[in-house]
Amino acid sequence: MADCDANYVRLMKLFPEMVQGDERKIGIHHIEDNVLTLRVLEQTPYTTLVKLGQKIDHETGQKKNSDEGSPWFRLPVLTLRLYHDAKMAEVVWYEGDKRVFPRYEYPNKRMYQRDEKAQWNQFLAEWLAHCLEHGYDVAEPSYGAASQ
Numbered sequence: 315m316a317d318c319d320a321n322y323v324r325l326m327k328l329f330p331e332m333v334q335g336d337e338r339k340i341g342i343h344h345i346e347d348n349v350l351t352l353r354v355l356e357q358t359p360y361t362t363l364v365k366l367g368q369k370i371d372h373e374t375g376q377k378k379n380s381d382e383g384s385p386w387f388r389l390p391v392l393t394l395r396l397y398h399d400a401k402m403a404e405v406v407w408y409e410g411d412k413r414v415f416p417r418y419e420y421p422n423k424r425m426y427q428r429d430e431k432a433q434w435n436q437f438l439a440e441w442l443a444h445c446l447e448h449g450y451d452v453a454e455p456s457y458g459a460a461s462q
Contacts, residue, residue: 318435319402321442322401329364332354335354338352340445340450340452342444349452351365360398362396364395365391366389366392366393366441368388393405393406405438418430
């Protein structure tokens with residue numbers, strides 16, 4: 315629950331206009347320019363469904379779709395549900411159609427960990443913290459914190 319609370323705060327810092335806007339792009343410079351895309355899929359009065367994906371601009375200038383990723387690392391496509399009244403954000407799906415359940419029996423057919431959902435939310439927390447610290451707004455590329 316603490317990760318979900320913190321993820322909500324991080325997401326609101328990265329994408330404060332989420333209620334009015336439909337997409338936010340945050341660049342992270344490594345060997346290639348990685349662009350993290352936050353796209354609003356659904357808005358209701360109390361919740362927002364957001365897809366988090368990645369685009370890569372290679373040195374060749376070639377752009378890839380958010381589902382393709384980098385040759386050395388590809389961020390999984392995550393779908394997040396933000397609960398505005400509770401101020402929480404959680405991973406509800408990954409890779410488009412694999413629903414994440416709160417608990418799994420272990421061992422199981424897919425060998426998910428008992429706390430698979432908690433691990434996905436922790437993974438999201440680490441990515442969002444990295445974006446806040448090292449990201450930049452793609453619309454105005456200047457290196458620094460994405461929240462500035």
